[in-house]
Amino acid sequence: MSFAEYSESIAEGDVAIIYLSHDSMMPVKVQRGAQTQTRYGVIRHSQDLIGHKYGSKVSCSKGWVHVLHPTPELWTVSLPHRTQILYTTDISMITMMLELKPGSIVCESGTGSGSLSHAIIRSIAPTGHLHTVEFHQQRALKVQEEFMEHRVGNMVTVRNQDVCKDGFGVSGVADAAFLDIPSPWDAVGHAKSALKKQGGRVCSFSPCIEQVQRTCAAFTDHGFSELCTIEILLQVHDVRTVSLPVPDFGPNSDLNRDQNRDQNQTQNQNQSSPGAVTIKTTTVPREIPGHTGFLTFATKPRT
Amino acid sequence: IMADNGDDDSQYRMKEGDYVVLKRGDIFKAAQIVAKKKVIFEKQWFFLDNAVGHLYNSTFEIHSGQLQLKKTSDTGGSADSKEAAGVDNRNIVDDGKSQKLTRDDIEMLKEKGLKGQEIIQQLIDNSSTFKDKTEYAQDKYIKKKKKKYENSVTLLKPSCRILAMMYHGREPGKICHLRYDTLAQMLTLANIHAGSKVVVFETCAGLVLGAVMERMGGFGSVVQMYPGGGPVRAGVDSFGFPAHFHHTLHEFPLCRVNALLNGTLEAAGKDPGNSRAVQRNSVWRPELLTLRARSQRSQRRGRRRDEQEKKQRLDERRKKLSAAAAVLEGRNADGLVIASRFHPCPVLMGLLPLLAPSRPFVVYSQYKEPLVECYSKLKEQGGTVNLQLTNTWLRHYQVLPNRTHPVLLMSGGGGYLLSGTTVASGPSKPGQSKPCFSNCRTCDSAV
Numbered sequence A: 001m002s003f004a005e006y007s008e009s010i011a012e013g014d015v016a017i018i019y020l021s022h023d024s025m026m027p028v029k030v031q032r033g034a035q036t037q038t039r040y041g042v043i044r045h046s047q048d049l050i051g052h053k054y055g056s057k058v059s060c061s062k063g064w065v066h067v068l069h070p071t072p073e074l075w076t077v078s079l080p081h082r083t084q085i086l087y088t089t090d091i092s093m094i095t096m097m098l099e100l101k102p103g104s105i106v107c108e109s110g111t112g113s114g115s116l117s118h119a120i121i122r123s124i125a126p127t128g129h130l131h132t133v134e135f136h137q138q139r140a141l142k143v144q145e146e147f148m149e150h151r152v153g154n155m156v157t158v159r160n161q162d163v164c165k166d167g168f169g170v171s172g173v174a175d176a177a178f179l180d181i182p183s184p185w186d187a188v189g190h191a192k193s194a195l196k197k198q199g200g201r202v203c204s205f206s207p208c209i210e211q212v213q214r215t216c217a218a219f220t221d222h223g224f225s226e227l228c229t230i231e232i233l234l235q236v237h238d239v240r241t242v243s244l245p246v247p248d249f250g251p252n253s254d255l256n257r258d259q260n261r262d263q264n265q266t267q268n269q270n271q272s273s274p275g276a277v278t279i280k281t282t283t284v285p286r287e288i289p290g291h292t293g294f295l296t297f298a299t300k301p302r303t
Numbered sequence B: 001i002m003a004d005n006g007d008d009d010s011q012y013r014m015k016e017g018d019y020v021v022l023k024r025g026d027i028f029k030a031a032q033i034v035a036k037k038k039v040i041f042e043k044q045w046f047f048l049d050n051a052v053g054h055l056y057n058s059t060f061e062i063h064s065g066q067l068q069l070k071k072t073s074d075t076g077g078s079a080d081s082k083e084a085a086g087v088d089n090r091n092i093v094d095d096g097k098s099q100k101l102t103r104d105d106i107e108m109l110k111e112k113g114l115k116g117q118e119i120i121q122q123l124i125d126n127s128s129t130f131k132d133k134t135e136y137a138q139d140k141y142i143k144k145k146k147k148k149y150e151n152s153v154t155l156l157k158p159s160c161r162i163l164a165m166m167y168h169g170r171e172p173g174k175i176c177h178l179r180y181d182t183l184a185q186m187l188t189l190a191n192i193h194a195g196s197k198v199v200v201f202e203t204c205a206g207l208v209l210g211a212v213m214e215r216m217g218g219f220g221s222v223v224q225m226y227p228g229g230g231p232v233r234a235g236v237d238s239f240g241f242p243a244h245f246h247h248t249l250h251e252f253p254l255c256r257v258n259a260l261l262n263g264t265l266e267a268a269g270k271d272p273g274n275s276r277a278v279q280r281n282s283v284w285r286p287e288l289l290t291l292r293a294r295s296q297r298s299q300r301r302g303r304r305r306d307e308q309e310k311k312q313r314l315d316e317r318r319k320k321l322s323a324a325a326a327v328l329e330g331r332n333a334d335g336l337v338i339a340s341r342f343h344p345c346p347v348l349m350g351l352l353p354l355l356a357p358s359r360p361f362v363v364y365s366q367y368k369e370p371l372v373e374c375y376s377k378l379k380e381q382g383g384t385v386n387l388q389l390t391n392t393w394l395r396h397y398q399v400l401p402n403r404t405h406p407v408l409l410m411s412g413g414g415g416y417l418l419s420g421t422t423v424a425s426g427p428s429k430p431g432q433s434k435p436c437f438s439n440c441r442t443c444d445s446a447v
Helices: A045-049 A072-076 A088-097 A115-124 A137-149 A188-194 A209-221 A254-269 B006-012 B103-112 B116-125 B135-149 B160-170 B180-189 B207-216 B234-238 B243-248 B254-262 B274-283 B291-328 B344-354 B369-381
Strands: A015-021 A024-029 A035-038 A041-044 A057-060 A063-068 A105-109 A129-133 A156-159 A176-179 A200-206 A225-245 A271-273 A276-283 A294-300 B019-024 B027-032 B038-041 B044-047 B058-063 B066-069 B152-156 B197-202 B221-226 B249-253 B335-339 B360-365 B384-398 B405-410 B416-422
Touching: A015 A035, A024 A035, A041 A045, A041 A057, A072 A088, A072 A115, A088 A115, A088 A200, A088 A225, A088 A294, A088 B160, A088 B180, A105 A115, A115 A129, A115 A137, A137 A156, A176 A188, A188 A200, A188 A209, A200 A209, A209 A225, A209 A294, A225 B369, A276 B369, B019 B038, B019 B160, B019 B234, B027 B038, B027 B160, B044 B066, B103 B116, B116 B135, B160 B180, B160 B207, B160 B234, B180 B207, B180 B360, B180 B384, B180 B416, B197 B207, B197 B344, B207 B221, B207 B234, B207 B243, B207 B335, B221 B254, B221 B291, B243 B249, B249 B254, B249 B291, B254 B291, B254 B344, B335 B344, B344 B360, B344 B369, B344 B416, B360 B369, B369 B384, B369 B416
Parallel strands: A105 A129, A105 A176, A129 A156, A176 A200, B197 B221, B197 B335, B221 B249, B335 B360
Antiparallel strands: A015 A024, A015 A063, A035 A041, A057 A063, A200 A294, A225 A276, A225 A294, A225 B384, A271 A276, B019 B027, B019 B152, B038 B044, B058 B066, B058 B152, B360 B416, B384 B405, B384 B416
């Protein structure tokens, strides 16, 4: 198992994702003799996990769960938060707009809880490298630990420093740079020097429009081109079977023949009970999920 | 100090035969650099020959059908706008008479060979209202004229991002109206990465296939399923992948999937035309050299050549089929991506068995209802978890000092996605049958 490469069966030392339900997933470090409590009962690693195929169903005393192979997407929705994180919707856009692919060299700051970092590593593996900068010492150590556990340590370098003062720690090597910090305009110059002289792509993520304005001004001042600020929002559709009552217009008569025909048609179509019709449809939550941040992309032309 | 190593640069420089994307403003067009071959872009005809040797992302001016590298000093913005400006538009009357130059005057300027920048300056000088406009209005005016009289084109290195935006802007019908942010979601949700084995079924001119291949970087394998005569891949060429990427690409016809799953697909069947060709070879006798015999002989040679070519093609086809079958028959694909004009339900149900357990699948549809059907069928059948039916909203912003506001909102028109993960059916450990509880239910009907 690795977060950048699939394997078939669960082995000791793996990090597996226990899937309980759509909004309930938990990562588990697989260890001989260990046990994990879930609301459906206990999972015994030696008997229920090690040697089993990923995707298997594990029966517990009060129900069952499935064990899934970790992916950056599953990690994003189950990782322990140390900071606010980026979710898959934004991550997907960042990955495509920065043109990440196997072999890309990427700079990122701040690392935070490593949600985006794992997705980047997956996309640039096996020949690329991520240089990620986190100014909080404990977070830097924690995320480094996780990269090792997730067997992607060889593709990432974590630096505990302030990107605004000390930059990314590399120069002229990156294909892409990403900023998710409070004052990205202070790091634009460092991003520029980290990028290859033949050019590269950059992205800055900011929740507030004032930050976006200052960052765009900094990009322009530093000669970046093709500026593009967007916002991407996810709309989820819940599939539901709904029963709609059919009104009663009174007993049949010749005058109401057409009306009756229509009524009967609707009733005969999907009748589960007299006077009601079932339909399969989707509903959306009352509010579509909140704003996460604005994404600003730009191109560093060749220097 | 780093020496400018010319060799380092070669992968960033354009060569003959390279695929590029022409760009002016927000207009993109894919093209190939072919010597002495004219291309048409935004109503202009020109040759791309002069681009060879220059770096990708260079901007060129078009003069007499040839490209000339644009000097960076030419790309001056409106930095010299210390010109007079007004405060508001209360006294500006839009009677269409403020520009003194006529269309013919402007044509003459163009013919004289004036650069775009110079033409714009002429327009400004001959506008009676320009000095009364606010600074912002002047800015907007100049931007608008630049767009109209610009004579430059930028040559970009193709990428999924650029091609997806191009197709969506130019020919959305060819890609089932798949918007680029939706494509971005698909690639991530399906966990496309180097070294995996991905099954793709698409009718998006090869854009989706190319995007998958780009994210795999030439590692692993991709099997393109195709519905009819043969796989359509025109869009893949535009990506300009190195030749070795194509070694990882296979194709397999949908109409043989059932045979593959039933184990009834013959690996190397006999070609019915084979024996006849062999016979004819042994019958031909070199002694018959009359004119008629000679013409008959050359006719036979022609037919034989045709048959040999046909045989070669069939052999190749069969080899490709076997190779693709070998990749698929283990039923251990790592990802499934579907984006087509076909009803997604049968496609999804037909191809899901090819996936290993605990692997993602993503289905795109221009319309929501067919995906609702897919969702229901999957719930009924079991074997999948984490099903999600979604679409994305994309909003663009104009960010300028004191002029920051949203400009464009793209919502339902970008299509819908159904994503999920497979789970195992049957025993999870080889040689072990699972205990069956009295309240045993099929996978995931509770979720």
